Amino acid sequence: MSSPSPKLALFEQFALVAKTLGHPQRLELIEQLGQGPRSVDLLAEKLGSPIANVSQHLQTMRRAGLVAAERQGKYVVYRLADASVLAAMQAIQRVAENNLAEVDKIVRGYFEQRDSLEPITRDELSGRLRDGMVTVLDVRPADEFALGHVPGALNVPLAELDACLTTLDPEKDIVAYCRGAYCVMSFEAVSRLRAQGFRARRLEDGMPQWAAAGNAVAS
Amino acid sequence: MSSPSPKLALFEQFALVAKTLGHPQRLELIEQLGQGPRSVDLLAEKLGSPIANVSQHLQTMRRAGLVAAERQGKYVVYRLADASVLAAMQAIQRVAENNLAEVDKIVRGYFEQRDSLEPITRDELSGRLRDGMVTVLDVRPADEFALGHVPGALNVPLAELDACLTTLDPEKDIVAYCRGAYCVMSFEAVSRLRAQGFRARRLEDGMPQWAAAGNAVAS
DNA sequence: CGATCATTCAATGGAATTATTGACTATAAC
DNA sequence: GTTATAGTCAATAATTCCATTGAATGATCG
Numbered sequence A, B: 001m002s003s004p005s006p007k008l009a010l011f012e013q014f015a016l017v018a019k020t021l022g023h024p025q026r027l028e029l030i031e032q033l034g035q036g037p038r039s040v041d042l043l044a045e046k047l048g049s050p051i052a053n054v055s056q057h058l059q060t061m062r063r064a065g066l067v068a069a070e071r072q073g074k075y076v077v078y079r080l081a082d083a084s085v086l087a088a089m090q091a092i093q094r095v096a097e098n099n100l101a102e103v104d105k106i107v108r109g110y111f112e113q114r115d116s117l118e119p120i121t122r123d124e125l126s127g128r129l130r131d132g133m134v135t136v137l138d139v140r141p142a143d144e145f146a147l148g149h150v151p152g153a154l155n156v157p158l159a160e161l162d163a164c165l166t167t168l169d170p171e172k173d174i175v176a177y178c179r180g181a182y183c184v185m186s187f188e189a190v191s192r193l194r195a196q197g198f199r200a201r202r203l204e205d206g207m208p209q210w211a212a213a214g215n216a217v218a219s
Numbered sequence C: 001c002g003a004t005c006a007t008t009c010a011a012t013g014g015a016a017t018t019a020t021t022g023a024c025t026a027t028a029a030c
Numbered sequence D: 001g002t003t004a005t006a007g008t009c010a011a012t013a014a015t016t017c018c019a020t021t022g023a024a025t026g027a028t029c030g
Helices: A006-021 A024-033 A040-047 A051-063 A083-099 A101-108 A122-131 A142-146 A158-167 A184-195 A207-212 B006-021 B024-033 B040-047 B051-063 B083-099 B101-108 B122-131 B142-146 B158-167 B184-195 B207-212
Strands: A067-072 A075-080 A134-138 A173-177 A200-202 B067-072 B075-080 B134-138 B173-177 B200-202
Touching: A006 A024, A006 A051, A006 A083, A006 B006, A006 B024, A006 B083, A006 B101, A006 B184, A024 A040, A024 A051, A024 A067, A024 A075, A024 A083, A024 B006, A040 A051, A040 A075, A051 A067, A075 A083, A083 A101, A083 A207, A083 B006, A083 B083, A101 B006, A122 A134, A122 A173, A158 A184, A173 A184, A184 A200, A184 B006, B006 B024, B006 B051, B006 B083, B024 B040, B024 B051, B024 B067, B024 B075, B024 B083, B040 B051, B040 B075, B051 B067, B075 B083, B083 B101, B083 B207, B122 B134, B122 B173, B158 B184, B173 B184, B184 B200
Parallel strands: A134 A173, A173 A200, B134 B173, B173 B200
Antiparallel strands: A067 A075, B067 B075
C-alpha cells in the first residue's frame, strides 16, 4: 500500500479535477476552448484578463488533466484534453440549475413569462431546419462563427442585433444559439427579439454540443 | 448590464458547485449518501472523522445545492439533492480516469495484467445472472447491504473475505461490486480473489447506479 | 425538570489559493 | 546580432479555506 490509502489517493485526484473546475474564470476558459483550440493570447483577450493570469490558470488546468498545450511557432495553443471535460462542466451546470435558486433567478431575469424560456432541442431544430420555416441566428463573434456553425445559420453578433432587426422575416420563428447551454448571449438575444415582437427561442445548448453531434460546418 | 455581469454571476454559481465537489472528504460523503440518506453521526463514523468536521462539510454542501437535510427526531438526516449530483461526480471521475496518469497508476497497483482489469457492464451481468453461472459478491459493510443490493448477491464484507473463500464455488465466475466505479473495496476484493485462483472481475459501477436502473432489492 | 445525545455554532491558527507585478525565456522578424 | 512578441516563472500580499476546540442549541428520555 502507498503512504495514504489508495482510496484517499483516488479521491484526492478526483477532488483535484473538481477543485480546478471551481473557478469562474477557468470555466469561462473551458467554454472558449469548447469552441476549438486557442492561443493564450486570444484567450486573454476574450476574457479581458491579463495574459499572465490566464497563463497561470491554463497551467493549473493542465496539471489537473483538463487541457493540453502544444507549441505552434511563437504561439502556445491550448485545447480541451478530451470530450469528458465538457461533459463534466455540463453535469455541474445541471446540478446548479436543479438545486441553486440563484441560477433560476438569474435566468429568470431575462424573461418575464415562466413558460416561454423553455429551449428548443437539437432534434427538434434539425426537423424544423428541413421544413425551412425557421431562422437560425448564431450570436457569437464572427471569428468563432467562422470556425464552425450550424448549417444555414446567420451570424449576427449580439452587438449588431439591433441593426439587423429589419432584415429578419417576422413570419418565421427564430432560434438563437451561442457557446453553450448557459452562454448568456443567446438569452440576451432572445429577450431582445421578443421585445420587438419576434417569436424567438434559444437552442438547448450551443456550438460544441452541436459539433459533437457531427453537424457543424465551417464557413 | 447588472452590477456583476449575469454571465459572471452564472459562472460563479457553477464554480461554487464545482469547488464544493473539490475536496476528498466531501466526495466520500457523496459516495456514502449515494447509498441512501444518512445521519451526521453515521457519516462521521463511516469516514472516521470528527462529527463537527463532517457537519461543517455537509453544511457547505447544502449551501452549494448538493445535499438536503431533514430533521428526524434527534437526528438530522442528509440526502443527495438529486440524481444530477451523482452524475456530476461520475463525470468528474471520468475526466480524472481519462487524463490523469496518477489515477491509472493507482488502479494499476491492484492488478498486474493490464487487460484483466476491465470491468463487466451492468447489462452483461444481468444476462449472466439469468444463466446462473456467476457468483455476485457485495463487498460493502452489512448495514449498507441491508438497505439494498443486487438480487442474488452474497454479502461478504472485505474483512470477512478470507474466511469465506472456502465457501465459494471455484467453477463459477465471480463478480464483485461495492459503492461505485471507484470504490476501491471491489478492487481489493477482486485482487485477492485472483490471487487465490478464482476468476473474478468487478462490476463497472456500484450500488447507486444499479439501484437507479431499478433493480435493487432490500434484504 | 434535569440529563443525555446529536448537531451546530463561533473562534482560532495554519495552510492553500489568487491576482498582480516584474523579471525571465523562447521564437520569429529584421 | 537585435528587437519585438508570446508566454512562463517567481515573489508578494490579500483572501479564503480548513481542522480543531469548546461552547451553545435542540430534542428526547427518565
